Amino acid sequence: MISAGKAIPVRKAIVPARGSSLIALGAIVLLAILISPTASDGSRIFLQIGNLTDILRQISLIGIISLAMTYVILTGGIDLSVGSVLALSTALTAMGLTRAWQGSAYSAHVFYAIAAAVAASTIAGALNGVVIATLGIQPFVVTLASMIGVRGLAKWLSGNANIDIGFGQDVAAAFASVFREKAIVIGSYVLLAAAFWLVLSRTVFGRHVRAIGDNEKAAQYAGLPIRRTKIRVYSLSGLLSGFAGVLYAAENHQGNPNAGVAYELDAIAAVVIGGTRLSGGKGSISGTVIGTLIMGVLTNLLRLNNVDSNVEMMIKAVIIVLAVAVQRESNAD
């Protein structure tokens, strides 16, 4: 949190941060093109449409979660429960499809299952928000607790077992075949990103989100609805994690109470690489999308070139620190 006395014009500070992460993305894409292995017809594998859409689909789940994570971090908070909420949602989706609402029409059945899973996830997020906003306990502690508790709930509901979404002719299989389509997954991510960008940059709610993280005391004196804003932000985080869980269930043909372990860390990394300050107040959705893309393209680049997976982790560590360091430097003046 910056001190109230040091007034930094917000716009001016954000643009170069985004600029430099865009340059980083450009550099990594360029590198990926340059060192891409070639297919038998001489074309670069990296540039194949199939590969490019692979990347987009692979980053979509973390990408969706990190949109709401950006809001949460902008308010000066953190949400560690997103992976567990995703797991809960996969389990509820699969249970809804295979064990409830038998006999209803396919489309209605799919709708109920998704609605139940997303609603439960949103409630989990709202609970985080209520506890944080009313009891004033640190978000790290509250969401750490719900990370543990919601994981337990998901395992308890599913009896520790995966709930299979088969490949048969039933409604569950029909659901999976639709919601695992690249177009649906990538399309959802793009639409949600656009919506979250609009809300943050064009609405009063968006301004409140930034203001609270920038200086909560000042926001309080200005009479901003701090409590309500925080509850909404954590609810959104639950909602998006829940929706990501629906996509996970379709992609993996199962409800999996063990899904999403450490996803919170990937989402936080994407947000931070995108130039959002971990202490809140400063950052952007476009930065987060760029941060997500950087990690996705980097992963693809390393794998296409068969870089050892342990080396991959080390390189990613360096990239994360470098990305943040470069942005700090460009923010400094």
Place this chain on the structure above:
Amino acid sequence: MRIERSLRGWAALLIAAVGLGSCSSGSGVSDKKQFFVAFSQANNAEPYRAAQNALMARLFDQYPDVKLVISDAQQDNSRQVAQVETFIRQKPDLLIVAPNERAALTAVMGQATEAKIPVICLERDILQPNYTTYVHSDNVAIGRLAGQFIADQLQKKYGKPQGNVVAMRGLLGVEGEINRAAGAKEVFDRNPRIKLVAEPVADWIQARAKDRMTEVLRAQPVIDAVYGHNDPMAVGAYLAAKELGRDKEMIFIGVDGLGGAAGGIKKVMDGILAATFVYPLCVEKAVEIGNRILRERQFQPEKEYVIAPAMVTPENAADFYRKLTVPGE
């Protein structure tokens, strides 16, 4: 000014990364004379998986025209799907997949077979036969062997098959856990005087098994045998019994039978385990079949190869140790 500075930073990064890229691109996949074999491993963390990787690398090392790449999905379904997708883009001459979970990998392995890439499914099965061949072992058979071994030992001890047995269970809901338990249960059900007095769950982990066994030891005055669904859990149970001075009272049986100093076979040689059952790595067969797929145009592999489990006792442990210990492990 700002842009310049950030450019400088990213230029440094770029140079570092190109350096890295050139290290790996020396052995690129476009080289026609080489066979490119991709192995998507479910995780590198379990000793069993690490042993599979080591053995596969050693076996393919004997063929200089084969380039093997192993990816680690870190027990994450989505990560493994992504890794297999990337492999498909690279059009390997052979794809070997050890699926993390059945349902999650089924569709993407279907994409691989559709792309006319020969696919070997290793050890864990998937929901549809989206593979060229499936190399695996049989956990029910292992369970039966273990159960029978325990029944035989109790027969020796009491003159008839009777006694108190503790089953130390792995992660619930996993195929290996279910079937290793089921196979032994068949034998115990045929011998009603063998009683399963406790079935604690230790999630395959030695430290957890020691804690769970300590509780069981407090509650059960007489225990004749502990059947660990893997070797580390059997060893954990042994450590708990030893701590309470009761390790001579019972025998400990494990499953997995890995080589190497940390593996279960060494524990049999050391007299800690009465027996272990080798859950085969399945790698030797996979490499043999894989090589024939690469080199013999006409070769049509069977749809399935089942590798028989083997029993390791103090009598034959040294032989198995030599055979199953991968150098450099």
